[in-house]
Amino acid sequence: MPHSPAGYDATGYPPFAVTVDLVVLTIHDGAFSVLLVRRGAEPFRGRWALPGGFVHADEDLLAAAERELAEETGIADRAVHLEQLATYGAPDRDPRMRVVTVAHLALVPQPLTPVAGSDASDVEWQPVEPLLARPDELAFDHAHVLADGVERARAKLEYSPLATAFCADEFTVADLRRVYEIVWGTALDPRNFHRKVTGTPGFLEPTGRTTAGERGRPAVLFRRGPATLLHPAMLRT
Amino acid sequence: MPHSPAGYDATGYPPFAVTVDLVVLTIHDGAFSVLLVRRGAEPFRGRWALPGGFVHADEDLLAAAERELAEETGIADRAVHLEQLATYGAPDRDPRMRVVTVAHLALVPQPLTPVAGSDASDVEWQPVEPLLARPDELAFDHAHVLADGVERARAKLEYSPLATAFCADEFTVADLRRVYEIVWGTALDPRNFHRKVTGTPGFLEPTGRTTAGERGRPAVLFRRGPATLLHPAMLRT
């Protein structure tokens, strides 16, 4: 390797840069979408990429991901799900040097993402489907990372209550069903869905309030329940 | 901002060492067991640790894991399952320097692991249960890594045919059932288990041969089938 930070040559192991990249997913304008930033520097200047950055010298990986998320989206540690996704370290994934990136997956509700502190033209939500179909549009190996993140999110909706992470604090059963339908790309029977989610202990907690002013019968409003695993699981078919 | 716009050399990014650690699991003497090595150097000299080592300068992460697995166990790319587990990078996890380790999970059949090329007294199989109960016996954060690997393996048995990775090339339904029972620590009904696994398409392929010379009726021998996901899943309860 051309780069050899001082102090490490003696021991003889190769030096790496370590970054965190973020797959931030939400439901935006009825589409399953990911937060992208436009690169201002080479390589891949002008191309879209996942937000991310270097891990600081005294920083844990998850802390670095939280910091980057806050910097890119203005989201603090509110009703946001953040977990480690996978690590990517192909030797040539960054043409400049050896970079290993620890990708993280974040699921955020739409109203929470003003993308503050950045030039709006350089940060935006884009639907994931076209990106998955044309992987070359993203910088580095980010299309691969995105595909892994989307698949993780889709799988997690089955056995965890994470779909509520895409909803506001209070939401209806129909709101939640639309999340499932958009993320999975399938239609679900509203009647059976309603029975299923209201019958799964700990998934939803009624607030006592209802919607009003919309078409049709008012819906009961719920908030996230304490459950962390769904028994029985939701089925994708 | 993602990926510092200026050159990396000028601004100086924090240098990391990157290692791969291996959670190598098998069924050994009727116990769910992990491969450990005794450390010969500080820190944690004399303590047991997961096998692992530095990622080479031009080496992909999975390739590094395969190399370490071959070096520690003599196992080449035979009937072995190897996948990335998770990445651990707490700033103080190694007292010498900043080390990020990409842990990998390997599932191997017992007869394939002679632990060649190492001093036998320094490499051995140990049952996982006592290690999970006394996490301080392992070096670094390896007890945490081990716990994550064990949980991943237990979960994967439910929806993937990975239990066969613990079996020899040919095995009986009872062999496979004992794998599930040992890994999960639960008793399974032999009759229902038999119907379930033989009825799941692509899980098992009959070889036409049967066992002989043992007590009771001879059992049909199977090999792994082509399925990669189990429908329906095995249930842990």
Next chain:
DNA sequence: GCAAAAGTGTTGGGAGTACACCCATGA
């Protein structure tokens, strides 16, 4: 009243559990 959306009842099928039972071998 009518359309629209929320929510309930009912029924049939697929898969799980529990367990009685039969089969094929070694001793």
Next chain:
DNA sequence: TCATGGGTGTACTCCCAACACTTTTGC
């Protein structure tokens, strides 16, 4: 013949898909 383990049949239960039906609002 008996013990041992392999393998099948069957009744019961639970969950889910499908869909008819009722409830409560806006227009």
